[in-house]
Amino acid sequence: MVASLxxxxxxxxxxxxxxxKDARTRNMLLLQPVLQCLxxxxxATLDLSNVPYAAFDRDRSTASSALLAKLDGSGVFHRIANLTDAADMQRLIDAQKVLVVIQIDPNFQRQLSxxxxxxxxxxxxxRNSNTAGAALGYVNAAVESFNADWRGDHGLPPPPVQVNARAWYNANLETRxxxxxxxxxxxxxxxxxxLAALSVAREREEGTFDQLLVTPFTPVEIMAGKAIPAMLIGVVQATNALLVAQFWxxxxxxxxxVTLYVGLILFLLAAVGIGLFVSSIAATMQQAMLYAFVTIMxxxxxxxxxxxxxxxxxxxxxxxxxxxxxYAIDLVHRVYLEGAGLDRLVPDLWPMAIIAAVTLGAAAWMFRNRLE
Amino acid sequence: MAAVAAGAPVIVCRNLHKHFLRKTKENVQALDDVSFEVARGGLAALVGPDGGGKTTLIRLAAGLLTADAGELSVLGIDVKADPQAVQDRIGYMPQRFGLYDDLSVQENLDLYADMHGVSAADRRSKYPQLMEMTALGPFTRRLAGQLSGGMKQKLGLACTLVRSPELLLLDEPTVGVDPLSRRELWEIIRGLVRDQGVPVLLSTSYLDEAERCEQVVVLREGKVLAQGPPKDVTALAEGRTFMATPPRGETARVTQTGLLDDPAVIDASPEAGEVRIVRQPGQPDGALARLKLEPTPARFEDGFMVLLRRAAASDNQVQKAPAAPLVAKDVVIPADHEVVVEVRDLVRRFGAFVAVDKVSFEVRRGEIFGLLGPNGAGKTTTFRMLCGLLSATSGTLKIAGVDLRRGGASARQQIGYVAQKFSLYAQLTVAENLDFFASAYGLRGARRRERIDWAMAQFELGPVAGLLGGQLPGGYTQRLAMAAALLHEPQILFLDEATSGADPMARREFWRRITALSQAGVTVIVTTHFMTEAEYCDRIAIMDSGRVLAQGTPAEIRARGATKSDRQPTMEDAFIAVIEEARRPAPHEQAA
Structure with missing residues (x-):
């Protein structure tokens, strides 16, 4: 047992x-999570700000100005043009100068009054459906806010149903x-x-794997010796990313x-298990790399x-x-934003444990029984 | 195009210098004031210890490196001024020729023809000629990756010849090639020189090959030790070469090892159950006194050893201290010579292909057993099964009483394995590699330190301890591999072509260590392509097509090769005779 350890x-x-050992690889592995997080x-944020829009205000009344002021004051929209000609709408959109055009009818204030x-x-x-959808949502919110103000100012009863939205765990719904x-x-x-996928494939390609197999190492020991370093590096990377999230x-x-790291270790075990399994079926490093890519995407x-x-x-x-x-993303979200404890994370934990057990077991078997 | 006068030398090399800066900032003088010429229509060989500058010289001639100083003209062209003009007219085959493993023989050939712009008409006349010469005709559709070592080299040569070069530069064309393929390659090369008048400059670590060239250049540590016809080198040992019968009860190997450190002996090697000795004149008889010396004609190798010994002496090199005992003193050699390796009817199939077909042999404690055979004979497959890396299809296999495939870690603790190609960690230093393998074999504390120190000292790895495994110069990789395999003092040692590509000096060192190990009771199983090395074995088995064709002592095997015209065949002749006899179709097949 001691000898094995x-x-x-x-x-x-x-x-x-x-x-x-190689400084470049080391930096790649340890700084890369920080850079990617930044x-x-x-x-990569879905929150909108400075959305360029054009106003085609054909009413030019206090009411229409008040509505546009709502949009301008939202912090989301940025008015870049006041149009006087309907043809300009098409031109600006086509040229991607603006994402949204607001057209207000000539009788706007009269009809409201x-x-x-x-x-x-x-x-x-x-053409950019995600952004357009989000922008329309903001326009709706601005119009709703205008409606509420108008009713209040003109002594009208408030609308019968009002949405009072509060987002838990991320109050401002920030994508970040x-x-x-x-x-x-x-x-x-x-x-x-x-790392795991390449480690065994490299040894196999360079012939060192045979050398390892003729030493007293058992397949399980080789598995552990390959899985743990990859996991250690993973834990350091995760920590670096967490530091950026919290302090930057x-x-x-x-x-x-504790909860987070227990979850992460289980997750890394599963990831390394898949990597080692890929490694155990690949004959060359190139194959291992391709298999890993095809899986990761x-x-x-x-x-x-x-x-x-x-x-x-x-x-x-x-x-x-x-x-x-x-499971890992769900787990990190819940621990990080919601503060969930291990008891509530069981649905995320056991599938990762099963994935790890299956892949690591298969890889260990393949190590010794794979025929050249 | 520069015109070359008829009879003018094709390579002229004057006071050539070239140095390299190693990663460790160490300056290596690869070539130091080298001058020689290669005559038109001639066959010239570069020989010498590893790291002597052979490859550097060939690469310089091919215009792939630039000399620091000196003149080098190839085919009348100054290589430094116009390397491309040289490259357009020569053929260069590096040690590892760039064949594409995933392309077929034909596709590789086409690729090289395309790269050199060989016209379709030229191809039509050239291809059949190349195929006939290399005997690759039946294999044009086979993938290059599935060819044997010898066939790969032939294909490399064919690719080099596809555009009819005016000069051929071949860097160790026969390394890792079995004796049969080696002989075929040589016939091709000599045919080129003789029939087509293509001059050839090649490097080799086989001295019998050098002997067959018109001219040799002996390079050592970047300096030319000798150049001229091989007989000039042979002459250096004339009158100093003797054969001696070992004293009763002693094997030739043991007698030979005992002579190596004697000042009166330049070289000693086992041959046909006797010991071949090159004497140092003017020294007292020493250990030679007890032997009866019979004069024998000198060979190129004998002269070569004289040259090297002289150079080493002029270096004021400290005479090497006798090698320390290889195995700790507490190892008890059992006198009963029990069987430690037992192989019975071993079969291994890959699909329909039978790689190993009912192989049986046994090896006793302290024996050196040689497994010989052409490429693809099943030696490596047998080896991998012995080491537990591959399962046997059927048959029994016992290493120290257990099957390694089923035996646990303690069974593997008993064996040491040196693979065919360098298989230690290239990204780790020499010291880190040894450290790792010491831990892998569970060495701890004082014993661990002692064994690592021993390995460093025994294999003289101290000066390179900080170098990465991948940066080691030629001969050191093999020493490191041996050191790592011996750290845990295994009882059985497997060596798969461990001396492939090593120079004659390194091979002598290697066999001296093996002899010491076997004297300490270690059982050694080797494969080799050097038939002279088979002389060191107690017993050998010759394999071909997965079967054992002959088994016995080197003397018994030699006897099988004896013919009416040649009563004392060399081991190589005997080997080829055994293989060819087995490959010859039986009479009834011929009739059919």
């Missing part, structure tokens, strides 16, 4: 030495709060899976670190990071059940 330790040491934190419905036409550039904790899982999965983006951490895209799993077709939803990242 010492052997595993020696392998861990050797793996870390081989990976971290990059995505700033660039007599208690009739007045219409505001909103034209959005549907959603994205960066999710990156903790995504970034670490990519590197650890790749100041996203408040609601949960317990769908895992990253179908993890709920960018699109909600609940809106995927049922068959794809079933596929995501074998994706450890799906």
């Amino acid at each position: 010492l052997r595993v330790m020696a392998l861990i040491r050797k793996e870390l030495l081989a990976v971290l 990059l995505f934190g700033y660039a 007599v208690g009739e419905d007045a219409a505001v036409q909103v034209i959005a550039d549907g 709060w959603n994205l960066i904790p999710a990156l903790v899982g995504t970034i670490t999965m990519m590197s650890t899976m790749m 983006f100041r996203i408040p951490f609601a949960g317990s670190y 769908p895992f990253a895209l179908l993890s709920g990071l960018t699109t909600p799993i609940s809106s995927m077709p049922p068959i794809i939803q079933d596929f995501t059940l074998i994706n450890p990242l799906r």
Whole structure:
């Protein structure tokens, strides 16, 4: 037992030495999560600000001005043109100068004053459906706010139903709060899976794997010696990403670190398991790299990071059940933003444990029984 | 195009210098004032210890490197001024020729023809000629990756010849090639020189090849030790070469090892159950006194050893201290010579292909057992099964009483394995590699330190301890591999072509260590393509097509190769005779 532990330790040491010795690889592995968090934190946000729009105000009344003032004051929209000609609407949208055009009818104030419905036409550039959809939402909110003011000012009763929305755990619904904790899982999965996938494939290609197999190492020891260094690097990467989230983006951490790291370790075990399994079936490093890529892409895209799993077709939803990242992102979100404890995370924990057990077991078997 | 006068040398090299800066900022003088010429229509060989500058010289001639100083003209062209003009007219085959493993033989050939712009008409006349010459005709559709080592080299040569070069530069064309393929390659090369008048400059670590060239250049540490016809080098040992029968009860190997450190002996090697000795004149008889010396004609190798010994002496090199005992003193050698490796009817199939077909042999404690055979004979497959890296389809296999495939960690603790190609960690330093393998074998504390120090000292790894495994110069990789395999003092040592590509000096060092190990009771199983090395074995088995064709002592195997005209065949002749006899179709097949 002691001999076995010492052997595993020696392998861990050797793996870390081989990976971290080269300064470039070391920086790539340890700084990369920080850089990616910064990059995505700033660039990849779905929150809108400074959306360029044009107003085609054909009423030019106090009421129409008040409505436009609502938009201008929202902080989301930025008026770049006041149109006088309907043809300009098409031109500005086509040239992507504006995302939205607001057209107010000539009788806007008169109709409102007599208690009739007045219409505001909103034209959005549907070529970018995500942004356009979000922008329309903001326009609706501005119009609703205008309606409420108008009713109040003119002694009208308030509308019968009013939405009073409060977003828990992310009061301002900032994308960044959603994205960066999710990156903790995504970034670490990519590197650890790749490290694990390449580690055995490289040894096989260079002939050192045979050398390892003729030493007293057992397959389980080799597995452990390969999995633990990749996981250690993953934990350091996750920590770096968490530090950026908390101290740079100041996203408040609601949960317990112990819970988070227990979850992360289980997740890394599953990721490394997949990597080692890929490694055990690949004959060359090139194959291992290709297999790993082919696995990582769908895992990253179908993890709920960018699109909600609940809106995927049922068959794809079933596929995501074998994706450890799906559980990891859910787990990090819940621990980080909601403060969930281990007891409430069981639905995320056991699938990752199963994935880890199956892949690691299969890889260990393949190590010794694979025929050349 | 520069005209070359008839009879003018094709390579002229004057006072050539070239140095490299290693990563460790160490300055290596690869070539130091080298001058020689290669005559038109001639066959010239570069020989010498590893790191002597052979490859550097060939690469310089091919215009791939630029000399620091000196003149080098190839085919009358100054290489430094116009390397492209040289490259357009020569053929260069590096040690590892750039064949594409995933392309077929034909596709590789087409690729090189395309790269060199060979016209369709030229291809039509050239291809059949190349195919006939290399005997690759039946294999044009086979992937290059699935060819044997010898066939790969032939294909590399064919790709080099596809555009009819005016000069051929070949860097160790026969390394890792079995004796049969080696002989075929040589026939091709000599045919080129003889029939087509293509001059050839090649480097080799086989001294019998150098002997067959018109001209040799002996390079050592970047300096030319000798150049001229091989017989000039042979002449240096004339009158100093003897054969001696070992004293009763002693094997040739043991007698030979005992002589190596004697000042009166320049070289000693086992041959046909006797010991071949090159004497140092003017020294007292020493250990030679007890032997009866019979004069024998000198060979190129004998002269070569004289040259190297002289150079080493003029370096004022400290005479090497006798090698320390290789195995700790507490190892008890059992006198009963029990069987430690037992192989019975071993079969291994890959699909329909039978790689190993009912192989049986046994090896006793302290024996050196050699597994010989052409590429693809099943030696490596047998080896991998012995080491537990591959399962056997059927048959029994016992290493120290257990099957390694089923035996646990303690069974593997008993063996050491040196693979065919360098298989230690290239990203780790020499010291880190040894550290890792010491831990892998569970060495701890004082014993660990002692064993690592021993390995460093025994294999003289101290000066390179901080170098990365991947940056080691040639001969050191093999030493490091041996050191790592011996750290835990295994009882059985497996060496798969461990001396492939090593120079004659390194091979002597290697065998000296193996001899010491076997004397300490270690059982050694080796494969090799050097038939002279088979002389060191107690017993050998010759394999072909997965079967054992002959098994016995080197003397018994030699006897099988004896013919009426040649009563004392070399081991290589005997080997080829055994293989060819087995490959010859049986009479009834011929009739059919």
